[in-house]
Amino acid sequence: MFLIHCPYCGELRDEQEYRCAGEAFIQRPGLDCTDEQWGDYVFNRTNPKGKVIEQWAHSAGCRKLFVVERNNVTNEIYAVRTFESYKEQA
Amino acid sequence: MKYSWLEVFKAGFSGQKQWPAAWPEVSPKAAYDVVIVGGGGHGLATAYYLARDFPGTRVAVLEKGWIGGGNTGRNTTIVRSNYLWDEATNLYEHSMKLWEGLSKDLNFNVMFSQRGVYNLGHTLQDMRDIERRVNANMLNGVDAEVVSVAELKERIPILETGKQVRYPVMGASCQPRAGVARHDAVAWGFARAAAKHGVDIIQNCEVQALDIEAGRMKGLQTSRGYFKAERVGCVTAGHSSILAAMAGIRLPVTSHPLQAFVSEPMKPVLHTVVMSNAVHGYVSQSDKGDLVIGAGLDPYSGYSQRGSPHVIDHCASAMIELFPIFSRVRLNRQWGGIVDVCPDACPIISPIPQVKGLYFNCGWGTGGFKATPGSGHVFAHTIGQDQPHPLAAPFHINRFVTGALIDEHGAAAVAH
Ligand SMILES: Cc1cc2nc3c(=O)[nH]c(=O)nc-3n(C[C@H](O)[C@H](O)[C@H](O)COP(=O)(O)OP(=O)(O)OC[C@H]3O[C@@H](n4cnc5c(N)ncnc54)[C@H](O)[C@@H]3O)c2cc1C
């Protein structure tokens, strides 16, 4: 069990208030892509062991989506960030 | 040695202390025809059927820890074949038939106990799904029946069938031939039988890199040196994506912890297996007497063989509502295993199109123990003949390109 700091509510809340929506920053291919590329986009995942970058929703709170950088072996949370903060960085 | 009552009798003269090791400690060879990565039940079964059905093939099983230390030794051992779709039913029923002769075939008592499995329904939709699945099962020649609340009350007296609970039971499906088996015995039985057919079982041997040249398997780099092998079968459950990354590919799976817990041993109180998708939990009683209770997946990816406490909390509450008599039972142990979940809740049993000689058997998620013999059998033939066994063909990895998924979420989700 762990606590997540919601960047919008500004509060440290129990994980059960949140919903994990899988790996973040998956790029949707163009409409002219092959079946292989489309299958890769829809189904394949990196599924790494260790550091994961995921999207989480504060579903029982503000319902906003943001990014959690987490270690999926220890459940240590490295960073909680808004999507905008990645754009600014890029 | 062939195990028999006579051997047990003879060993009695020396206080049952003269038993030889069930399989020998081997010194690894430098090259094999086929290397199986992962010494769980599926890997060991694959090796056994490969060595048995393709004599002369040099086979090794490489296991990073000890055999059966993964999900094979961590699961709640439910064996059933009442899936919805033809493809899945055929595969699991193939496995069920192998289970029925397994102890004899392996000359090892896997304690397969066909005590029946009940899947409870708590809503009208549950009951419609149950009826549909039971009908589909019967059409496929799989034993199945719809059971009313009155019958349930008679057959499982300790089950709460009253209306005063939050989610009253409305009925159930039952597969009488389903049941449980002894998980460790399955790993040991397959290991012993495989070793007898010449398979080298190499423990404490972690595969660290796959040696691939021009799209062909050449060998494996491990913590115990390099092995040459032109055919490699990866059967590593929750760690399949890690092995796939060594081949530069990605798989349609996500790894999650799945938890279970057992109570202190008790006198017999539950003679069958009861599962409920709706309230989320299932229970059986082991031959040792402990209640074996299975919970759900952590709702996010993870590789910690531990799991989140709120998941077992939720499951324990459901259990107490179903079986009020369990409310003062003390729990002994809790653990987690890492399961690799596929989008359609069906496995991948497949050659890998990008690499000649590389095969994957994974994606069994929360429910692969029941398939151990069948999975090993069809995977062995897929590798041995370098083409998918007919029962394995629908589980080719290409279905995630063509879209021909086999959606078993209804029959597979919580109900392992
Ligand atoms: C709590 C729980 C309850 C379950 N309940 C049921 C149930 O009731 N019924 C049912 O049918 N199924 C159940 N399952 C699912 C079932 O346990 C699995 O689907 C099945 O055991 C998978 O078998 P396997 O041999 O593929 O995997 P495993 O037994 O996990 O074997 C994989 C092996 O690969 C090894 N490995 C990994 N990486 C490497 C590497 N790099 N090099 C070498 N070796 C490596 C691991 O150490 C491991 O021993 C449950 C699972 C869990 C966790």
Ligand SMILES: [Zn+2]
């Ligand atoms: Zn919030």
